[in-house]
Amino acid sequence: MDALIWAGAAVSVMGLAGIVWCIRNMLSARGANLPEPEMRARLQKAVAQNMAALALSAVGLMMVVIGIMLG
Template identity: 40%
Template structure:
């Protein structure tokens, strides 16, 4: 079950890196002082990536929990 735990940790790390990238992109957009419509468009493009990253991190944590329970 060690492989399942480490795989889950790796998947979680990938998801967290995606979330960090989304945070950085949103902060950069805020610094650019875009118009309201441009800001909505930029954040609208980030939202699916943010949700996908969150889902990937959640799946990774589930894998870790399953690995711990089965160990």
């Protein structure tokens, strides 16, 4: 079960990296002074990417918990 714990930790770190990437992406878009429609489109895309990264992180944490429970 150690492999499941370490794999879950790796998946969780990838999700966390995705969340940080979304934050950096939005901070750069905010500083670019984009027109309203383009900014809205970027925000909608970023929300979808952020939710996917959050889901990936949650799956990784579930893998860690299951690995601990089974081990």
